[in-house]
Amino acid sequence: xxxxxxxxxxxxxxxxxxxxxxxxxxxxxxxxxxxxxxxxxxxxxxxxxxxxxxxxxxxxxxxxxxxxxxxxxxxxxxxxxxxxxxxxxxxxxxxxxxxxxxxxxxxxxxxxxxxxxxxxxxxxxxxxxxxxxxxxxxxxxxxxxxxxxxxxxxxxxxxxxxxxxxxxxxxxxxxxxxxxxxxxxxxxxxxxxxxxxxxxxxxxxxxxxxxxxxxxxxxxxxxxxxxxxxxxxxxxxxxxxxxxxxxxxxxxxxxxxxxxxxxxxxxxxxxxxxxxxxxxxxxxxxxxxxxxxxxxxxxxxxxxxxxxxxxxxxxxxxxxxxxxxxxxxxxxxxxxxxxxxxxxxxxxxxxxxxxxxxxxxxxxxxxxxxxxxxxxxxxxxxxxxxxxxxxxxxxxxxxxxxxxxxxxxxxxxxxxxxxxxxxxxxxxxxxxxxxxxxxxxxxxxxxxxx
Ligand code: HSE
Numbered sequence: 066x067x068x069x070x071x072x073x074x075x076x077x078x079x080x081x082x083x084x085x086x087x088x089x090x091x092x093x094x095x096x097x098x099x100x101x102x103x104x105x106x107x108x109x110x111x112x113x114x115x116x117x118x119x120x121x122x123x124x125x126x127x128x129x130x131x132x133x134x135x136x137x138x139x140x141x142x143x144x145x146x147x148x149x150x151x152x153x154x155x156x157x158x159x160x161x162x163x164x165x166x167x168x169x170x171x172x173x174x175x176x177x178x179x180x181x182x183x184x185x186x187x188x189x190x191x192x193x194x195x196x197x198x199x200x201x202x203x204x205x206x207x208x209x210x211x212x213x214x215x216x217x218x219x220x221x222x223x224x225x226x227x228x229x230x231x232x233x234x235x236x237x238x239x240x241x242x243x244x245x246x247x248x249x250x251x252x253x254x255x256x257x258x259x260x261x262x263x264x265x266x267x268x269x270x271x272x273x274x275x276x277x278x279x280x281x282x283x284x285x286x287x288x289x290x291x292x293x294x295x296x297x298x299x300x301x302x303x304x305x306x307x308x309x310x311x312x313x314x315x316x317x318x319x320x321x322x323x324x325x326x327x328x329x330x331x332x333x334x335x336x337x338x339x340x341x342x343x344x345x346x347x348x349x350x351x352x353x354x355x356x357x358x359x360x361x362x363x364x365x366x367x368x369x370x371x372x373x374x375x376x377x378x379x380x381x382x383x384x385x386x387x388x389x390x391x392x393x394x395x396x397x398x399x400x401x402x403x404x405x406x407x408x409x410x411x412x413x414x415x416x417x418x419x420x421x422x423x424x425x426x427x428x429x430x431x432x433x434x435x436x437x438x439x440x441x442x443x444x445x446x447x448x449x450x451x452x453x454x455x456x457x458x459x460x461x462x463x464x465x466x467x468x469x470x471x472x473x474x475x476x477x478x479x480x481x482x483x484x485x486x487x488x489x490x491x492x493x494x495x496x497x498x499x500x501x502x503x504x505x506x507x508x509x510x511x512x513x514x515x
Pocket of ligand 1: 243244245247273281286385386
């Protein structure tokens with residue numbers, strides 16, 4: 066048999082017959098947490114991966130500025146280099162795995178690798194979200210391939226779900242817990258009754274949150290991921306300015322306690338909705354009924370609840386970050402690409418077939434929602450009347466009112482839940498209410514989903 070190579074080993078599927086003698090040569094750039102996970106995975110499951118590709122693999126390069134620190138994983142010193150361009154320019158390399166992150170050097174590496182005819186695998190959500198058009202234009206120009214399963218929700222194969230499993234559907238909506246750090250903080254505030262600041266400190270000490278947690282707690286990381294999911298669902302590449310973003314910094318443990326009294330939990334959600342010829346893309350804290358499946362997603366776990374017009378409801382759950390879950394996604398992409406190289410067909414991106422200008426993104430003012438409103442008001446007669454008067458003027462109907470604390474003549478929290486209302490009206494009403502003498506602080510608004 067021509068071109069057939071037999072190997073044995075610990076793989077339960079062995080012995081393997083490779084249908085291709087072509088070795089898939091890999092250059093890994095970025096030997097940080099995920100890079101280390103990829104090396105470990107390729108070592109632990111090498112035969113399994115090769116069997117599934119149908120060809121042998123070789124990790125020819127591991128590039129990083131630091132090639133001396135001990136990462137607890139054995140690598141042949143001859144593969145280590147500090148020169149990323151040596152990897153990108155090596156004619157032997159078939160697949161470049163970019164795990165540096167950020168939008169600087171990483172972009173240059175990816176664009177150069179594509180121009181050099183390499184397939185690219187990346188976990189870089191920020192780059193895809195901030196420069197998606199440029200990256201995918203470059204891919205198209207060379208009829209190349211970029212795979213990015215690890216960029217959204219780490220080990221959860223949600224990109225494959227949208228690209229492949231759900232491809233027969235119009236995606237009607239997606240609700241995602243797509244930032245593990247924020248979910249950890251909100252979980253701790255809920256379960257332990259601790260403040261945002263305390264929960265953030267815990268998240269930092271466990272390594273979930275960075276010293277500067279802005280990207281996670283302000284919703285920016287979630288927006289990067291929502292942009293990628295929304296682009297896949299629609300077929301058009303969105304831009305960050307298409308997404309409304311609000312983080313979790315203003316949520317207090319009291320809000321979580323009040324929400325619970327109404328039967329709701331608070332989650333930071335990435336929301337995509339397609340209806341009436343337009344799409345909504347938004348990231349914000351959201352009150353979800355405690356009975357919703359997403360409400361049971363705790364700690365740093367991620368989950369995405371996707372509804373298609375044919376399939377109905379589906380949900381994807383798992384670890385959204387971390388060394389091995391993210392490496393699992395990177396190596397899945399490697400197997401996909403490796404299979405295409407091995408069978409000589411090549412694999413090309415074909416998921417973005419619509420022009421962005423053909424898609425209407427609904428302005429945030431035009432969305433409709435139910436709202437949780439927490440006012441800070443003086444506890445004296447007539448205050449409730451003043452507030453409901455303004456809400457009524459803007460046709461905002463109240464479904465529940467709640468004032469737990471009673472301190473005559475002092476400022477106390479007053480919580481209301483509204484029926485469905487237009488965001489524009491709610492914002493206008495709150496602007497007016499916040500000017501009233503009986504109101505102290507800016508009113509807190511949290512949108513609700515049922
Ligand atoms: N910092 C992210 C999170 C993981 O907390 O989910 C990487 O996107």
